[in-house]
Amino acid sequence: MTEKEKEATLPSKKDFSEWYNELLRIAEIMDVRYPVKGLYVWYPFGFTIRKNVYNIIRELLDKDHMETMFPLLIPENEFMKEAEHIKGFEDEVYWVTHGGTSPLDVKLALRPTSETAIYPMYKLWVRSHADLPLKLYQIVNTFRYETKHTRPLIRLREITSFKEAHTVHATWQEAAEQVDEAIKIYIEFYYRLAVPVLASKRPDWDKFPGADYTIAVDALMPDGKTLQVGTAHHLGDNFARTFDIKYENPAGEQVYAHQTCYGVSERSIAALISIHGDDKGLVLPPEVAPIQVVIIPIVFKDSSDVIQACEKVQQLLQDAGIRVKIDLSDDRPGAKYYRWEMKGVPLRLEIGPRDLKNGVAVLVRRDTGEKRQVPLENISHESKETLKVIQSTLFEKAVADMQARIFVCSTLEDVNEKLSEGIALLPWCGDKACGLQIEEEIGAGILGIPTDQEEGHKGHCPVCGKDASVKVYVARKY
Amino acid sequence: MTEKEKEATLPSKKDFSEWYNELLRIAEIMDVRYPVKGLYVWYPFGFTIRKNVYNIIRELLDKDHMETMFPLLIPENEFMKEAEHIKGFEDEVYWVTHGGTSPLDVKLALRPTSETAIYPMYKLWVRSHADLPLKLYQIVNTFRYETKHTRPLIRLREITSFKEAHTVHATWQEAAEQVDEAIKIYIEFYYRLAVPVLASKRPDWDKFPGADYTIAVDALMPDGKTLQVGTAHHLGDNFARTFDIKYENPAGEQVYAHQTCYGVSERSIAALISIHGDDKGLVLPPEVAPIQVVIIPIVFKDSSDVIQACEKVQQLLQDAGIRVKIDLSDDRPGAKYYRWEMKGVPLRLEIGPRDLKNGVAVLVRRDTGEKRQVPLENISHESKETLKVIQSTLFEKAVADMQARIFVCSTLEDVNEKLSEGIALLPWCGDKACGLQIEEEIGAGILGIPTDQEEGHKGHCPVCGKDASVKVYVARKY
Structure with missing residues (x-):
């Protein structure tokens, strides 16, 4: 045994947070000792898992997307163009202000996400309806100046493995269909990682800055909290108006395009490690195991x-x-x-x-x-x-485990009781005021409206007592 | 034909510089219209070439290296540790000074290369002779605040595709063998791109900052200039002393390790495009062609x-x-x-x-x-x-073309006459003063001493007239 192995004792998975941190170290996924908070180093073993995971997302996207790469640095004037978008990121952006010892003429943002890097080019690339739909993606590093507690693979200052897709469409409806398609791709992606996810439409106050709406997929972690592991945003023509992305329609008119974007990150790896691992260490789905x-x-x-x-x-x-x-x-x-x-x-x-x-x-x-x-x-x-049996057993076990931790509730007391174990499904009238009050009273968040919600009576909003228009997932969120 | 194709006229390759710029645009390799100098956008077609090229380098390295990934941001105190190394980069480094609206406690450098990001971790990872040799590599974006004229794929502010390997060895001799091995790998890599390269040991004043010595590979471009397309550095124990990288040898003593690093970038793609292309456009070697x-x-x-x-x-x-x-x-x-x-x-x-x-x-x-x-x-x-015949024909043609443009010279007048066409091979006594005078008088650079130089009389140094110890490549360099 190596010295490292002798020193290694993995805490029980019941102490999830400690177990997670120690497992990343002992199994050689990430080294947390890099001398800057929120930045971590991929061990070669961890990186091989990453490679296998990202090969799957590439395989799924390459069917009708093309891979590309845009610059990391975004000039301040472009970054500042979309007001709502900036507001969402202004406290979190790293700024490059100096080249060598001289100050730069224009400050450069490290991309937190690439809308404002990509869309000035889309303005040049999109001319006619024949150029649409345009579906590109890139896998890149992005940056957030996180002030919250950071955590490897989950909450990072350098997201090393952000897969972001950016699509352009002729109509709002086509963009909406692409958002649905993106969520389908992500569900398939997570299926390949043997990770079941819940898709839901985020409440309006929790959507992507600048979007018409956001649909997200979440995984349920062992400690009962949910981890957002993928998002897809309908951008309407909001960015198209800001960045002047127009196309000539068959009638010869110049009209604004409609856009979507959707992303996943190394959180996908956090989810698969956390959900399948046990007291003895990692349990890797054969699809992504470096050694099978x-x-x-x-x-x-x-x-x-x-x-x-x-x-x-x-x-x-x-x-x-x-x-x-x-x-x-x-x-x-x-x-x-x-x-x-x-x-x-x-x-x-x-x-x-x-x-x-x-x-x-x-x-x-x-x-x-x-x-x-x-x-x-x-x-x-x-x-x-x-190996095939193991792959499917892991998925089935994870599905059963997740389903057993989704609780149908009708009152906030119900929710409070269940929330330490998992997710509550709660009636809601759809009113923002009631939604915010729900979040405040239970000290947790509304994930969103399940995308597969069935028709029929939904019960009563626990705040105002009115007929509920929807049932929403409520959870403690990472 | 698309609008873009109708507008497209490729200049003759004789006007190499214009031909190169227009070809990148018309053949959709890189878009130069990104709104920051020195930053460019990969078109999907160009990116597919990149993917194929980097799959080859991965294939060659994965035989006995492991892939990994270190953070982009290097804290100022680590970056400033190796005095000679800083001097080589201080005018070229981008600095992140702000997170959100607040100044950072410690400034962060965007890596120009990753020695100072990786070696603090190597200090932790290397403990015993059993951990050696350690051979890791990563493919990442790196940054140089270039003040010279920038050019897509050749001189960039964001090098999007830097493959850098960093190895640790027990002895100086083993590190030297690794440098030779690296050069062999690069020659093989370029052979797969049908690009012949010349390997030479850089003169001392042109080595990597902090290295004992540097061996580089250069390609000869159509305009007669050489493009450095790969370098391998013997770092001795210089960085090991700075970053305290020691291992316990079999006798139980703590001794400093010896290191190497070696890199290639998207210049590899610049070389293959430039060397094979013609007046009708790209000519891609089948190994890397997105469509064969x-x-x-x-x-x-x-x-x-x-x-x-x-x-x-x-x-x-x-x-x-x-x-x-x-x-x-x-x-x-x-x-x-x-x-x-x-x-x-x-x-x-x-x-x-x-x-x-x-x-x-x-x-x-x-x-x-x-x-x-x-x-x-x-x-x-x-x-x-x-396809096989095309692949080997392209290589043979490029070899013949390069060899016909290497001129054996004995005087500086000879060199001056030949340098517009290609590379001169010139006797040199080995003295730095004479070397610098050669460079000044011909307005070009000493590439270095060919690694395959044969024994025997070398003629006389054109400056001091003494017996030459070596013959060196002299060229106009990109």
Whole structure:
């Protein structure tokens, strides 16, 4: 065992916050010791998870989006153009004021998000209806001068992995359809991470600055709080008017375009780590695990046969497209189990002399701990199938866990009682005053109106007693 | 044809500078109209080339390096630690001084390169000889407050695509071997881009600030200037002493580590575009071309047969792993040829009714213009083989072109005469004073000592007349 492993004791997941911080360190996801608050370093192991996760979002977007890259630095005059947008960000923006030892003529903002960097170019790129829809995205670092408590992957001053898409459409309706499409893409993305999410339309006071409306997806964390892990904004023609983005319609008229934008960040990784991990460490969905199968030779005195057999199995699995590693270190098997359980490897294969004689390997699932013997001749097929089972089991378990923590409530007392465990679903008349009072009285937030809300009677607003127009998710939010 | 294409006229490549700027625009590599000097926008087409290029460097490094990511912002106190290093960068660093409306306690530098961001962490990560060698890399944006004339992909204020590797070794000798290894990797990388490079050891006054020595690779551009497209630095234990990076050797002693760093940037793309392009536009090596084969249906009245045949060919090529596109726009074939020649697509397949009857397609090479008929039943194989031939032809042509522009000179008059065409190889005694005088008198730079320099008599230093210890490359540098 390495020195680091010897020092490592993971707190119980019941103490979620400590567990999370220690896990990031011991499993080598992020190093928090960088000498600036809110900035963290990706360990190579963590970065490999990031790579796998972002390959999935790229795969999903590349079907009908194109990837691109815009500058980080936004000149003050462009940044200041959209009044509502600035208000949303003015306390959070980092400003570059000097180049070398001289002050700059124009201050430069580090993008908190890229509307004001991208849209001056869209003004140049969009000319005719034939240029629409335009669907671009980029994966970049963005910055927020967070004054709240920062936390790796969750609340950062440098968001290292912001995937932001920006689309332009002919009509408001087409933009609305794109917002729905974006949410579908995100639900699919999180499905691939085995993370169930709730989609809801944010209340008006919580929408993106400058947007007509915002739909978001949230994951339910182990401590009962929700983590916003994706947002999609309908920008109407608000930014188009500010940045003069017009197109010539088929009738030959110059009209304003309609826009959307939508983003996800490394919070996606925070969610998947938090939801699946356990007291032994990470539990990674096979889709994103840097190592999907680890082979542990159980060796005694002369064990060249066993090593050879392990190497043969490694080759077989590799050929089957599985990410596999064999642990040939001098550590004892127990230490190896501990190490790779901590790192969340979905499947472990143990092969010892007796197994070899019987032509089998012992296959151990990380998620359930279940062990079973598998014939060596069948090993790739069995591994592949088991990885699929693990992937779907993780998702189903997470769905069941989430559903069990959504509570239908009718009064604020109900909500107060349940909110430490999860999410409340509460009738609301739709009035802003009542909404704000709900938030104040329970000391938590209205997430929004579920996008899959059914028709029918919704009960009564717990504040004013009127017929409720909707039921809303209410939760303690990260 | 689109409006943009109609407006597009590419100057002759003889006027290299204009040709370069216009090509980036017309072929949609970079948009230079972003409203800050020295910052440019990747068009999606350009970004796809970038993706392909960086996949190659990743493939080469991932064999024994690990990818990671460190913060962009470096606190002033860390940045200021290495005196020589600061001197090299102090006029070029962008400073973040404000978060929101408040001044920051500690100013933050936008990394011009990441030594001072990474090495405080290496101090924590490196403990024992068992941790060495440590070889990490990252692909990130870096910043230089350039006061010189900026140019897309070549001289930027935001380098969007800096690949920097940072390694730690037990001994000076091992670090030196890593520098050689880095240069080998870069030569291989550029070979994959069909770009020949010259490796040379920079003179002492031109090495990286804080390094023991620097070896660089340069490409020869069409205008006879050299473009530095990769550097590898031996850092000795200079940074290790500054950042206190020590390891316990097998004897149990704490000793300073030795380090290297090496980088390439989007200049790699500038080089490949400039070297291969021609008066008709881009000529992309198949390895990095976003589209490797474009299929043009030659259609008359009823042409559903032709379209069907084209779609079948597209499927065949796709199945063979070729990046293929079929142009079904309403434009005339000539307009389509023009478009895809501009975009540098290596191979064009034309299929018309008569071809179909004869069971053939016409295959046209972008690099040579050569046309030939190919049986449809053989189309994937022929396309694949021809792409390979194009890739190697481009490289061989570029090598021959470069070699013809390296001139062996013995006097400064010789050099002056040849330097407008390319590179001079000139004897030098090795004395700094003579070196600086050479640079002053010819108004150009000493690139460095070729890494593959043979033993034997080198002639006489053109300044002092003494026996030359080396021959050096002399060139006009970008």
